[in-house]
Amino acid sequence: MQVTAVEDALRAHPDDLASWRAYSDWLLEQGDARGTLIRLEQRLARTRPADRAAVEREIADLVAEHEDGWGDGLPATARVLARRYGFAAEVAVQWSDDVREVVEQVLRGRFVTTLRIAPNAATDEDDDWDEDDDEWEDGPGAEAGSGRLDMQFLDGLDVGRLVELDLSYLDLGPDGAEILAASLRTDRLRALELRYCRIGDAGLAALAASPYLGGLRRLHLQRNRVTAEGVRSLHRFPELTELDLRYNDIGEAGAEALLAAPFVGSLARLWLYDSDVGQDGVRKLARAANLPSELRSLWRCM
Template identity: 75%
Template sequence: MAIEEALRAHPDDLTAWHAYSDRLLERGDARGTLIRLEQRLPRTRPADRPALEREIADLVAEHEDRWDDGLPGAARVRSRRYGFATEVAVTWSDDVREVVEQVLRAPFVTTLRLTSNAADDDDDDEEWEEDWDEEDEDGWDLAVDRGAPRPGRLDVRALAGLDLGRLTELDLSYLSVGFDGAEFLAGLFVSDRLRALDLRYCRVADTGLAALTARPQLAGLRRLHLQRNRLTADGVRSLHRLAELTELDLRYNDLGEAGARALLAAPFAGSLTRLWLYDSDVGEDGVRELAQAANLPPGLRSMWRCV
């Protein structure tokens, strides 16, 4: 539906939402009423707000159970707008492709998180640090057969044929994707809408990151989380293709002083609002250069530590 496509592209267009509410009301969907009520709320006098808020709460309580009828049971709704699911988490399973495909049919889902189990919605970084340190480092050998996933890796080829072009945010954190999985994943992005990508602890390494950043459709990324991916200065240099980055997480990587210099040479350096470099092994000279860099914004909230 054209109006749904327009709302996905411009989710803050209140006029379009009002027009969409007409269509919902015509087919007896209570979310049409919810849109009208929630749009009235900011214009309501403080004395009248409690009554309107109760009316909204009663409407949601009465109808919410039916609003997710089109979603698979394996999907967990994490965020809504006007009753419509906008952010969904899915646990990786043998039928993950079918589940995600069904999720992406929902009209306004633009944020997707894939997790290794249902309990991963609230991950504990410290616990993952301990698990990581105990794992066999052989999994990082890049001289492997690209034709099959390595033991312990998720076979992201299970997602083959999916169109992730509707997504504006994708979270794969704590999934063992691997560099070869990242290369495959890059091909699933067929539009330039993605603005946030979370790859913490995904083992993508420099090779996988280079494959992702080489994809023109990802050039518009604003937020990128790459904590603990065994990245080096080469990985940082591949980020130079992402000129619009404003938030970058490079914690727990092996950047070295060369990585710090590559970061300062990036086209997005002057636009960063958040930068995480804790435990990234940039060295004393790297810390000094970062601290004295004239092209980093004065208000940048950043963290680094010389190890």
């Protein structure tokens, strides 16, 4: 068995039960209790409700006995948000001076496909976002503001296993977004959380210009000072099914740009408020024939 090939396949298709069963055999050969865990969890899914308690108890006992040994080389400061068959799948780390080393270690995790980098108390402290903040006038190439984070740490890291990246509330700025766009050389990424990152239209344009990010399905961009121009950049993400643009003053022109996007008919979730698009924008969305009816209806009660 080509272990690395199976692991690669499981990262690409985490719901492939047969491959997990094959992987469990290999794990058991290595004496890894997660081989048993895979069997038990798959059995649980097939067990009728009345008999589940016994299997659940068996799983809980196994996890309690072995979980401490399932660190898989993750740094002590990392927090596992979710596991799959005992393997860390979603991991959060805090921004710190050694963030590059920490993230590098996390990315080596066999099945880590979701990474969240959260601001620490110091980076989050200066979160009062003044509308007249001069930083917005600086434009690309300006030096990062006092609270702005240097995203160069991402340069050269292997992010190829990531499916979801959450950088919410980090002060990236347009430049940070540009560095991010240049660093994410992976076409596996499906979800990007960039809420409150202050990337603006310029940052969004940089991300949209990336040749790797066209497969994004979910994009959260609350409060990024995106305008209609930024919405037009979104046209470069044709696969989007979930988009959050709340707290961005995109106006009626932004609503029009949204309705002209190639993904608009496939959207399952669209979060926006009336104040983001204005009353004329609300009317356009409420009448939009190409917006899925369940989304269009929501605009009819604003």
